[in-house]
Amino acid sequence: MAGNKGRGRAAYTFNIEAVGFGRGEKLPDVVLKPPPLFPDTDYKPVPLKAGEGEDYMLALKQELRETMKRMPYYMETPEEKQDIERYSKRYMKVYKEEWIPDWRRLPREMMPRKKCKKGPKSEKAKDTGKGASLANTADVLKKIEELEKRGDGEKSDEENEEKEGSKEKSKEGDEEEDDDAAEQEEYDEEEQEEENDYINSYFEDGDDFGADSDDNMDEATY
Amino acid sequence: MTQAEIKLCSLLLQEHFGEIVEKIGVHLIRTGSQPLRVIAHDTGTSLDQVKKALCVLIQHNLVIYQVHKRGVVEYEAQCSRVLRMLRYPRYIYTAKTLYSDTGELIVEELLLNGKMTMSAVVKKVADRLTETMEDGKTMDYAEVSNTFVRLADTHFVQRCPWVPATENSDPGPPPPAPILVISEKDMYLVPKLSLIGKGKRRRSSDEDAAGEPKAKRPKHSTDNKEPIPDDGIYWQANLDRFHQHFRDQAIVSAVANRMDQTSSEIVRTMLRMSEITTPSTAPFTQPLSSNEIFRSLPVGYNISKQVLDQYLTLLADDPLEFVGKSGDSGGGMYVINLHKALGSLATATLESVVQERFGSRCARIFRLVLQKKHLEQKQVEDFAMIPAKEAKDMLYKMLSGNFISLQEIPKTPDHAPSRTFYLYTVNILSAARMLLHRCYKSIANLIERRQFETKENKRLLEKSQRVEAIIASMQATGAEEAQLQEIEEMITAPERQQLETLKRNVNKLDASEIQVDETIFLLESYIESTMKRQ
Numbered sequence: 172m173a174g175n176k177g178r179g180r181a182a183y184t185f186n187i188e189a190v191g192f193g194r195g196e197k198l199p200d201v202v203l204k205p206p207p208l209f210p211d212t213d214y215k216p217v218p219l220k221a222g223e224g225e226d227y228m229l230a231l232k233q234e235l236r237e238t239m240k241r242m243p244y245y246m247e248t249p250e251e252k253q254d255i256e257r258y259s260k261r262y263m264k265v266y267k268e269e270w271i272p273d274w275r276r277l278p279r280e281m282m283p284r285k286k287c288k289k290g291p292k293s294e295k296a297k298d299t300g301k302g303a304s305l306a307n308t309a310d311v312l313k314k315i316e317e318l319e320k321r322g323d324g325e326k327s328d329e330e331n332e333e334k335e336g337s338k339e340k341s342k343e344g345d346e347e348e349d350d351d352a353a354e355q356e357e358y359d360e361e362e363q364e365e366e367n368d369y370i371n372s373y374f375e376d377g378d379d380f381g382a383d384s385d386d387n388m389d390e391a392t393y
Numbered sequence: 394m395t396q397a398e399i400k401l402c403s404l405l406l407q408e409h410f411g412e413i414v415e416k417i418g419v420h421l422i423r424t425g426s427q428p429l430r431v432i433a434h435d436t437g438t439s440l441d442q443v444k445k446a447l448c449v450l451i452q453h454n455l456v457i458y459q460v461h462k463r464g465v466v467e468y469e470a471q472c473s474r475v476l477r478m479l480r481y482p483r484y485i486y487t488a489k490t491l492y493s494d495t496g497e498l499i500v501e502e503l504l505l506n507g508k509m510t511m512s513a514v515v516k517k518v519a520d521r522l523t524e525t526m527e528d529g530k531t532m533d534y535a536e537v538s539n540t541f542v543r544l545a546d547t548h549f550v551q552r553c554p555w556v557p558a559t560e561n562s563d564p565g566p567p568p569p570a571p572i573l574v575i576s577e578k579d580m581y582l583v584p585k586l587s588l589i590g591k592g593k594r595r596r597s598s599d600e601d602a603a604g605e606p607k608a609k610r611p612k613h614s615t616d617n618k619e620p621i622p623d624d625g626i627y628w629q630a631n632l633d634r635f636h637q638h639f640r641d642q643a644i645v646s647a648v649a650n651r652m653d654q655t656s657s658e659i660v661r662t663m664l665r666m667s668e669i670t671t672p673s674t675a676p677f678t679q680p681l682s683s684n685e686i687f688r689s690l691p692v693g694y695n696i697s698k699q700v701l702d703q704y705l706t707l708l709a710d711d712p713l714e715f716v717g718k719s720g721d722s723g724g725g726m727y728v729i730n731l732h733k734a735l736g737s738l739a740t741a742t743l744e745s746v747v748q749e750r751f752g753s754r755c756a757r758i759f760r761l762v763l764q765k766k767h768l769e770q771k772q773v774e775d776f777a778m779i780p781a782k783e784a785k786d787m788l789y790k791m792l793s794g795n796f797i798s799l800q801e802i803p804k805t806p807d808h809a810p811s812r813t814f815y816l817y818t819v820n821i822l823s824a825a826r827m828l829l830h831r832c833y834k835s836i837a838n839l840i841e842r843r844q845f846e847t848k849e850n851k852r853l854l855e856k857s858q859r860v861e862a863i864i865a866s867m868q869a870t871g872a873e874e875a876q877l878q879e880i881e882e883m884i885t886a887p888e889r890q891q892l893e894t895l896k897r898n899v900n901k902l903d904a905s906e907i908q909v910d911e912t913i914f915l916l917e918s919y920i921e922s923t924m925k926r927q
Contacts, residue, residue: 219904229904231482239409244449246411272448275556278458278466278570280429281444
């Protein structure tokens with residue numbers, strides 16, 4: 172326990188000479204705030220290494236950055252709806268290949284699953300086989316390939332809608348249909364559809380016809 | 394994981410995989426091992442997105458999963474592996490120097506995709522190489538396969554752990570997650586494939602042009618339907634082997650700087666001979682006899698045996714102790730002290746940092762304290778021949794920067810300050826850790842600044858990209874010079890200047906990132922080597 176706290180001048184408990192300050196010398200100021208965010212440097216930094224290898228690595232780095240953004244592993248954040256739909260947005264979308272992981276190497280819970288549809292929606296269920304086959308994305312792929320091979324013409328409404336719905340999402344007809352994304356989007360589409368007979372996919376994004384002009388059937392539907 | 398590391402991981406994940414993956418990844422790094430539902434709940438993202446993000450992260454070897462009791466699968470992120478993403482350009486460039494363009498592209502594809510089967514890699518690389526070749530020429534699959542086999546033989550690529558083939562008589566429900574196994578001897582075993590084919594050139598009509606809706610691409614349906622011969626056998630880049638190579642490079646160039654070219658060649662030969670016999674974490678290589686070294690020298694070097702012996706003696710006597718003599722049989726047995734070499738490199742890095750940050754007199758004091766291990770204040774002034782006031786000032790500057798620390802030696806059991814020695818010393822391990830932490834912070838700052846610069850000029854960048862695209866399409870359709878000129882003038886001169894400045898700044902920031910990563914590599918190797926020995 173320290174005895175006398177020192178009335179008057181403070182006395183050091185140790186020999187101040189030992190740490191290099193002379194007796195009675197003015198001690199440096201006590202620092203009362205954190206160091207500055209951008210401190211001044213006394214010396215300028217050494218220039219960067221320059222050479223063939225460094226240049227090549229720099230170019231590689233920048234290329235890799237761009238390439239990564241285009242790979243299917245880059246998950247875009249879904250944007251909020253903008254107030255004005257830009258016409259050019261439709262044509263500036265980046266078309267990515269889809270990627271299907273090897274499900275054998277992953278835990279079973281990773282596979283996307285569809286919640287079972289209840290009530291009238293289940294009647295609208297596009298195929299009877301859809302519920303089961305969706306658990307296995309490979310089946311979905313085969314099914315869609317079959318559908319496309321069948322060509323235009325006599326298709327049932329449901330198949331048409333499924334095909335068009337998935338075509339909507341990948342307009343340019345990528346070889347591989349999406350796995351999760353399409354299912355998710357298809358699912359959302361089904362979720363959102365009202366209980367009427369209009370097929371949502373007839374109206375593309377950016378066309379604000381359908382919502383307003385149900386009464387006025389002069390406009391052609393596509 | 395320190396805050397600096399977490400911040401850097403967050404920036405890297407965001408740049409390479411987007412925000413959703415970043416959120417999940419950082420959450421896992423922060424909280425450790427977690428099951429799926431907890432992740433979804435804590436991060437507030439939907440289950441589907443969490444699943445997708447985890448698939449991406451597992452594919453890239455950034456997250457591993459483990460099955461715990463009661464069938465719960467927990468996911469754990471590997472922070473150090475995320476930080477390796479900074480080093481991808483270096484890995485790819487190294488592959489280029491060793492195995493030329495083919496090797497470079499193989500490693501690049503493996504790094505970009507995390508894991509791939511050999512057939513997929515070969516096909517993709519052949520296609521890419523064909524694109525760059527002249528019209529009419531294609532790259533044969535066999536050549537790419539050969540390079541792949543060479544990479545596997547020298548351990549630069551390795552097989553990923555695989556699902557063991559279970560007998561079908563296994564009763565009960567399938568496990569919630571496959572247990573992946575790997576055996577040492579199978580890790581570099583290349584499957585016997587007969588890949589026959591040539592690379593395909595993409596038709597020019599398939600290339601993207603901004604704003605053009607693409608026609609329906611012909612499906613690669615035939616390829617997809619064929620059974621893949623090496624299905625389930627995935628390969629990944631073996632980062633440890635690359636690290637070993639970088640370490641060897643660093644040692645060789647250190648010897649070259651300190652002595653001369655010939656001694657560095659001798660050291661390089663010794664390291665090459667020990668590549669396969671010595672594990673990368675050993676403190677020193679297997680002893681090599683002088684005769685063996687003489688036989689293994691590269692063909693161009695015709696130095697006599699005696700000269701070689703003289704060089705080896707010189708190397709062994711050098712105070713840096715990169716090479717040590719361990720015996721006399723076979724003309725002298727020599728080893729390379731890997732751990733000591735890494736220590737010297739780390740120390741040199743510290744000295745250099747002190748010099749550039751505080752000045753050469755500070756550096757002199759630092760080297761003095763390093764050499765003498767423990768010094769009192771008075772002794773420092775005397776040995777360094779620097780006036781007391783300045784010496785004191787410098788010592789305290791370095792002390793507050795944590796390069797130097799104080800060691801108390803009490804004379805009496807009550808540790809009274811007046812009867813205690815205070816000695817200055819350098820603890821290399823803790824100073825290296827401090828510097829490493831600072832490096833992480835630096836790179837995070839560099840990345841943030843680069844993103845800021847790019848965001849500031851986003852409008853201008855987009856405009857210039859559009860103009861370039863227009864010019865390119867006009868040139869393709871054959872336009873006059875005057876029209877091209879007109880389009881180019883859409884970007885005004887001050888805007889051009891701004892773009893130039895932006896490009897220069899971004900290049901500088903990128904180059905700085907690459908260089909700081911080299912320092913990180915040295916320090917991390919040293920710290921790892923020291924921790925293994927304790």
